Ligand SMILES: Nc1nc2c(c(=O)[nH]1)N[C@H]1C(S)=C(S)[C@@H](COP(=O)(O)OP(=O)(O)OC[C@H]3O[C@@H](n4cnc5c(=O)[nH]c(N)nc54)[C@H](O)[C@@H]3O)O[C@H]1N2
């Protein structure tokens with residue numbers, strides 16, 4: 001790998017939605033990359049940019065290491081009759097993929113082919129993937145991993161505001177806040193440079209963090225910087241109903257704002273009436289006095305200072321995540337925040353292109369420009385841009401969990417047949433989807449699985465065909481960060497010979513499949529088409545060009561193309577200043593109900609399992625587990641457990657434990673795992689990490705590890721009925737001591753303890 005120029009290339013970090021600006025240049029010292037790597041490494045430097053102000057986290061600093069990683073895929077791999085993956089030429093690879101598509105569709109119809117995309121893909125790739133699925137494959141079966149990430153917040157935002165943009169204001173606006181209510185978000189680990197934007201609120205003593213753990217972010221409230229509220233997991237909805245109750249009861253609402261800018265107050269008043277503070281205290285464990293103080297502080301700050309309410313996955317990744325986010329938005333609306341100069345509501349988008357990835361058509365129900373696939377006008381517009389008859393665009397597909405559950409399913413009187421041939425672009429579902437055991441079974445039941453990746457991820461290991469693609473610093477494109485700001489990703493190095501861009505792959509496959517329309521393989525040409533396709537939609541990019549972005553303009557969508565002769569549109573850093581996106585311009589207060597309380601622990605050793613992230617690892621860990629320093633810092637999965645609970649169970653710090661679904665515990669049978677008891681259901685094997693930073697009724701697992709260490713062995717397939725979001729944050733589990741055969745435990749990350757289903761056959 002050689003840097004393309006001697007001057008550093010200005011680009012952005014490959015990982016999260018903060019999209020910290022960095023430059024990539026030749027290493028001054030000629031330092032070499034990781035062991036076994038070839039060529040000089042690139043030097044990463046932070047660049048000045050509003051989101052990160054030169055700061056990067058450990059993942060960003062070490063990102064370039066993967067460009068020269070010895071495990072980098074550089075040839076297509078095809079599984080032979082003997083079950084082995086072997087290198088083949090691109091011609092053989094693509095012809096085989098096209099033949100498998102034809103075979104599956106001839107036997108089972110167009111929807112027998114599916115596509116699973118990712119929120120890390122550039123806008124160009126996400127756009128072309130949606131078009132590829134609908135036109136080249138002719139299937140409705142496309143969805144993506146953002147369903148596991150942003151879908152609840154998106155659904156709630158659409159419902160309340162008529163539009164969904166993570167932060168409807170620039171991140172730097174937060175600097176003026178004297179109060180920030182941060183619900184279910186651990187930015188100190190998930191977006192470390194973001195913490196600087198909390199400085200104003202901390203200085204004013206107004207950072208309020210809601211998390212059942214004393215997370216690194218909750219710890220930022222120490223020394224008078226704010227308050228940590230630690231409700232029982234999955235009681236945030238009740239907590240928020242309780243805060244709204246106090247605001248209404250004590251007359252703290254912004255009456256003129258609510259009257260002028262919202263609809264639905266009457267039903268909202270009725271819905272929060274039963275949630276008086278003492279009742280909320282009983283359900284959540286948060287003292288009533290603290291609830292009153294919190295509501296009072298929010299209202300004071302909204303009136304006389306600056307106040308923001310922000311949500312993260314901790315309150316969103318629930319079977320009632322949409323309603324919980326709605327309750328947070330309701331509170332913000334009662335306080336008069338969204339669209340005002342005194343604050344706002346936002347959700348912190350997750351993946352690098354978590355925002356853009358949900359706008360251009362890789363969602364099952366959506367066409368580019370954040371258009372609805374069921375809307376005749378939207379279909380006509382996109383069909384025109386694509387030069388196809390409207391009927392050529394299939395209808396809506398199914399959300400991610402349902403798509404994965406359909407893999408290999410034969411047709412029955414109740415249900416149509418499932419997907420038989422699947423393309424995966426930018427997701428590692430064998431680690432990150434709920435109930436990974438079922439997902440692996442589904443992948444195993446497919447006739448053909450194609451995975452595009454640059455590493456042999458756990459999902460790629462299951463594939464029949466692996467196609468090696470480009471990494472971030474090898475490609476051009478655009479990303480849309482958590483503020484809805486469109487950024488340029490730039491090519492700093494040449495890709496290894498043998499790897500190909502996904503645009504090129506789609507272009508070639510579309511030709512082999514005799515697809516209508518065009519599939520350009522040049523990113524800027526794709527972006528030009530995306531502009532047209534998005535024009536007039538909610539997420540309108542038509543006024544944005546590579547030239548404007550390259551000139552350093554800060555362009556937040558919507559940014560429509562200006563009329564001829566008019567100056568270019570400056571983009572929309574702040575949405576909602578004048579109106580919300582519903583036809584009448586008003587926001588909706590939507591009355592939501594609290595869920596039935598979780599049952600009191602009936603089983604000895606029962607806990608609520610929350611899952612989430614560690615600073616050092618990114619998502620399924622496919623990338624960061626390959627970075628030496630990050631893997632060394634967090635080599636294996638650890639279960640956070642309160643010392644009092646551990647003492648009750650006789651579990652010492654560092655001891656092996658197994659975590660399994662509570663409902664599995666009533667059945668006893670062999671599960672093949674070493675340990676004192678034998679269960680039929682999959683368990684997670686982890687070391688206990690005793691910490692007083694978690695509630696005694698709650699345990700926590702990061703989901704970055706594969707095999708027996710995968711947290712998603714115990715999560716389940718239930719989803720939010722509105723958004724399709726899985727319940728990742730509340731699983732009832734039992735924790736018990738495990739005796740582990742050192743031969744198993746000693747293996748790196750326990751990954752190899754679970755053979756690929758291909759190897760099992
Ligand atoms: N280091 C790192 N950074 C990342 C990522 C990564 O994988 N690693 N991924 C990126 C992506 S895609 C995303 S989506 C973001 C996610 O960023 P965050 O939303 O900050 O991440 P999580 O760790 O999933 O969840 C945040 C917190 O929710 C808490 N929580 C769990 N259950 C509940 C609950 O019921 N109520 C409340 N109030 N809190 C709860 C957890 O204890 C945790 O501290 O991070 C992005 N940044």
Ligand SMILES: Nc1nc2c(c(=O)[nH]1)N[C@H]1C(S)=C(S)[C@@H](COP(=O)(O)OP(=O)(O)OC[C@H]3O[C@@H](n4cnc5c(=O)[nH]c(N)nc54)[C@H](O)[C@@H]3O)O[C@H]1N2
Pocket residue numbers: 118119120121122145146148149150313317350351424425426427428429431432433434452453454455457469470502611612613618619620621622623703711712715728
């Ligand atoms: N239990 C539990 N599970 C969770 C969560 C949780 O909090 N708890 N969080 C959920 C959330 S918020 C998310 S976002 C998901 C993410 O989960 P995943 O979808 O597994 O995310 P990644 O690990 O980023 O997987 C991306 C894969 O694509 C590859 N890749 C990266 N860039 C590209 C590219 O441009 N093209 C292609 N073709 N491949 C690329 C990477 O090498 C990697 O193998 O996990 C979800 N799963």
Ligand code: SF4
Pocket residue numbers: 013014015016017018019020052055056057058059060061190191192193
């Ligand atoms: S905070 Fe996110 S974007 Fe910034 S360096 Fe870390 S991983 Fe990269």
Ligand SMILES: [Mo]
Pocket residue numbers: 148149150350351
């Ligand atoms: Mo995410």
